[in-house]
Amino acid sequence: MSSTLIKNALIINEGKSFRGSLLIKGTYIEKIILEGAPLPKADTEIDAEGLLLVPGAIDDQVHFREPGLTHKAEIATESAAAVAGGITSYMEMPNTNPQTVTIEELEKKYRLGAEKSVANYSFYMGATNDNVKEVLKADPTKVCGVKVFMGSSTGNMLVDNKETLKNIFREIPMLITTHCEDEQIIQKNMAIYQQKYGENMPFKYHPEIRSTEACYKSSSLAVELAAKYNSRLHILHLSTEKELSLLNSTLPLEQKRITGEACVHHLWFTQDDYEKYGSRIKWNPAVKSQTDRDALREGLKNNLLDVVATDHAPHTLDEKNSSYFKAPSGGPLVQHALLAMMEMAEQGIFTKELVVEKMSHAPATLFRIEKRGFIREGYYADLVLLNPKADETVTDESVRYKCGWSPFSGTTFKHAVINTWVNGHLVYKNGNINTKQKGERLVFKA
Template sequence: MKKLIKEATIVNEGLKFKGSVLIDNNTIEKVFPYAVPKDFDFTGVEIIDASGLLLIPGAIDDQVHFREPGLTYKGEIATESRAAVAGGVTSYMEMPNTKPQSVTQEELQKKYDRAAEVSPANYSFYMGATNNNLDEVLKTDPTKVCGIKVFMGSSTGNMLVDDEKTLSEIFQNAPTLVATHCEDEATIQKNIAIAKARYGENVPVSRHAHIRNDEACYISSSKAVELASKFDTRLHVLHLSSAKEMSLFSPGTVKNKNITAEVCVHHLWFDERDYITKGNYIKWNPSIKTIKDKEALWDALLSDKIDVIATDHAPHTREEKNNTYFKAPSGGPLVQHSLTAMLEMTNKGVISIEKVIQKMCHAPADLFRIDRRGYIREGYYADLVLIDPNKSWQVSPENILYKCGWSPFEGQEFSHQVVSTFVNGQEVYKNGVVQDGLTGMRLSFLA
């Protein structure tokens, strides 16, 4: 049956206008700006009244950790993708630092097979690079895999690539985009030694921004940019966190860039003052830093130096997070709340809603060259989200869908609420309920 999402306020490609969208099976058949034609045949068409609601393309999150296989006590592809669609995220790209790691084509394929069974959102998975798996990396099909993940700094999963020859060969020969986690390990270890000399094992979490500081980030990010410039690599630098790194990137349209930049919601929302109340619950790698760093990230985002907003969704249990600084893992769950958090910033006048849609929907699709997603266009897949811009709600354990059961946004009131999420034309989420038995598609990419 066809569906007509009728009389919504559509936000798409820098415009905001009243209109309707006709869905046929899994694609957008027609976009009607303003009124549906009087001669439109409504026979056999399901009408969805969207009066007073916003209609946007589904958000695309280019960096998540769903913890399957091997770490499923923290999260699973099924649970975290359900949280994603509840938050208006219709497509995600998941990271390789699971157990086992996705560092062979065989292990990578197992993730795709699992997602095909249980993920209500569309999906792709990064191929992971190590110091000794170049042969496997080079087998990656650029039309079927979003990119190659390179940890140029150690984080959860211990996949540090620090061999200079291997790094050069990856950047020189990568068959697709290279996405990097950039923190310099030597700088971090030096800062850890300084902190331990002062505090012993009882280092306060507020020192996280000093241990994983802007210098550690800049040294590594500048190295990645240097390698990409040398070898003409498609480079995407993930979760930028410091003002210092912004000098490495240029403003412009994402389609015209070979080197692109991402910022995550937590680096835009929190700063080091929040460690007092949030503690390890906002301990991420790279670290949340100063208010000046946060302001610089916003400036770079608004001037198009930074291209994409993502989450680095990385759940851990409360028990793990309630440990001491060195024992508490870095990362936190965000994918259910990223879109509403950024829309909250539109209410505060920090960013326009058109810019939010550009950074969370259009730009990821363009940057990764995703086939027919990220826009409300005729012939594109019907990945769409209806949002009530006037329905306040509060994040609480009762409405959190992450398997870990907590969020750094607990207690936060948001002014926008996701009403419905459509993935390939299927209404997978509606009024607080994820529909069982519906699955997304594997993302494909234009070479």
């Protein structure tokens, strides 16, 4: 069983930063050694003087586009981008082609993950207006949760039947994750703006179409249903200040039945950025006002919001370089999400300890993932070594995404990922990916 000693690092974990070393043996963290204590022998030694050692980030919302949409992305390329960005585990969404709305299609996707993913993986079961009985067949120890699109989506994945929603929240014991935007409000707004501007509508009106009203109406319905049936509800990519009033900051995360996620793009950009970036920052829900962005940042700090994710959703530049009504929503983020959060910590918006809490510890706790998300002896060695003085500028040419672009192009980040370990294996080192080493299927406590 091979061993690796990472020595002299600044370790950031469980609310503390301290100098020390760490011994990996096989798949697991064998020992955490405080500064000054004797160091054990190991097959490989890495001197991490001046570097930060953090637990691998866990991204609870990605779209890797496989199967069926592989002209945009694939599990192999996007999982490689993830580990290059310090994300060692991800949970992938069901709106692929075919959609992951049956156990058969779900298990096909898990086989793809085992074959192609260099990061650890889980895949959501998708809900529709007519597949609740099928969703109930999913094993909650082997599947991260069920995804409910309460806003527009592809195909028949928009769940807009009120009785179906009641059944989902009443009957499904798994964690229910939701995309919350009210479709009727969106369609009404869209008709108004399309009539006014036609195909030349400026992107800056995207948050007026996918408005605060649309988000809050849908999110409040989800919370109402979850409270009524005591469901476990996790609201994805919250984008407005108003929605934070639906959440609770007083309970420990382990006791919360209703939780919320913030995405990196809603924490970084504002509607003032549409003028510069246009379709590159067109997401659903929309990037909104600076007031909303600042409220989301505060929501993370006061524990109204529980985790930070990406909603990584690549499209080709040809697709994105279209007029407003033709350009699809979504963009690639996994390679730079951790770096963007560390940049905000560098600016004094967050602490680095909070970044690690919201990107590593909290997803592991919320989803009840077995032995991941923390630097603890006996836990999987999912680890990231960061250089805090790298000053690297993102370019479209430097990204690993199959789509070949990033909304962060032109941005300089102080931090850079040097090494990433997944299950004790060094899968990313100084720009190189070990594609032979595959990740593992995540396991969840019942």
